[in-house]
Amino acid sequence: MGRVLLGLGAFLLVAGILGVAWAPGAVKKTPVEVDQKTDLTGSAERLNTSTGETRELEVRYTSITKSDTEASDDDTVYFKQATCLVEVDGETPDCVSDADDRLISAGEETFATDRETALAVDGSKLPDDVEPFEGLVNKWPFDAEEKDYEVYDNVIDEPVTARFDRAEEIDGLDVNVYVTETERAPIDLGSDIDGLYSDRKEYSVDPRTGAIIKQVVDQQRYLADGTLVLDLQMQYTDEEVADNVADAEDNIASVDLLTRTVPLVGFIGGALCVLAGLALILTGRRTKAAHTA
Structure with a gap:
């Protein structure tokens, strides 16, 4: 005995x-099998270019992110992401065609992040079909700190500073809240029309796993002369937040x-x-x- x-x-x-010695390095990594849909809803004022007037409308933003498991490895995870912002009018799908007046914007991106740091992989290390992003893209690192981080903004195609703002609680889960602010940055509004972009986002992040639990967006887009094209306010749906809290608690456990x-x-x-x-x-x-x- x-x-x-x-x-x-x-x-x-x-x-x-x-x-x-081994578990933290093996467990605290972005998984290589990801299939995630994120929904934000809110309201907007949108310019009618034919009349020159703005009108209020309900909007929905959908983001579908899937990992390329075969291309990913122990260090890097590759993602394909499709995003769509639409005007909600009756039974409206997650996205509509370019010919549909309800479409506000849509895009597809392929990117890669480091599985430990969650930072975008340096462009020199990527194949030609993967876009070179900078900063954090779709999550924070595990054990996120109460400090500033650089987060990629796909509207202006460059990273912006996400400053730590506060700690709070969402449905019993402790989160860190980070804020990004962009003021009148030059952008292409589409069809080679020059415009300006102002944006403020709040990211509520579970510091243990780096998962984004909630996001609040306050965004404006203007013509180069200052005419307002889009004034947008939206955030994660209540169902989205509840699901994210539950997932974070399971992952923490x-x-x-x-x-x-x-x-x-x-x-x-x-x-x-x-x-x-x-x-x-x-x-x-x-x-x-x-x-x-």
Whole structure:
């Protein structure tokens, strides 16, 4: 029995060591199998170019992000992302054709991020069909800190500073809130029309996993002369936020199991088993020696 306890103790101690030395690096990585749909809803004022007047409307923004699992590896994950912003008018699908007046904007992008840092991969290391982004793209890193980060803005095609603003709680989950602000940046409004872009976003991020739990957008687009083309306010739907909180809690539990519970059980249980095994072996030897004498 003593040798059995020694063997069990050794196994638990090895499990504890792996939980400390190996598990964090293996677990705290962006998965290579991602299929995520994100919905934001809100309202907007949109310029009618034929009349020169703006009108209020309901809008929905949909983002579908899928990983390219075959192209991804231990260090890098490749993503394909389709986004669509539409005017909601009756039964409106997630996206509509270019000929549909309800379409405000749509796009498709292919990018790659580092699985540990969540930063976009340097363009020099990418194949020709992958766009070279900079900064964070679709999540924060694991164990996100209360500091500023650079986040890629796909409207102006460059990173902007996401400054840490505050810590708060969403449905019982602790989050860090980061804010980006862009003021009158030059953009192409489409069809080679020069325009300006102002934007303020709030990202509520689960610091443990780096997942974006909630996003709030306040955005304006103008013609070069300052005429307002689009005034947009939207945020994640309540259902989206609730699902993100639930997913984050599940992922936190999985990370804690491997990086905290397993090491704790391994070191404490392993030490107790080793001590008990040694005690049994020594007691057995003394008993045997006593009988021999």
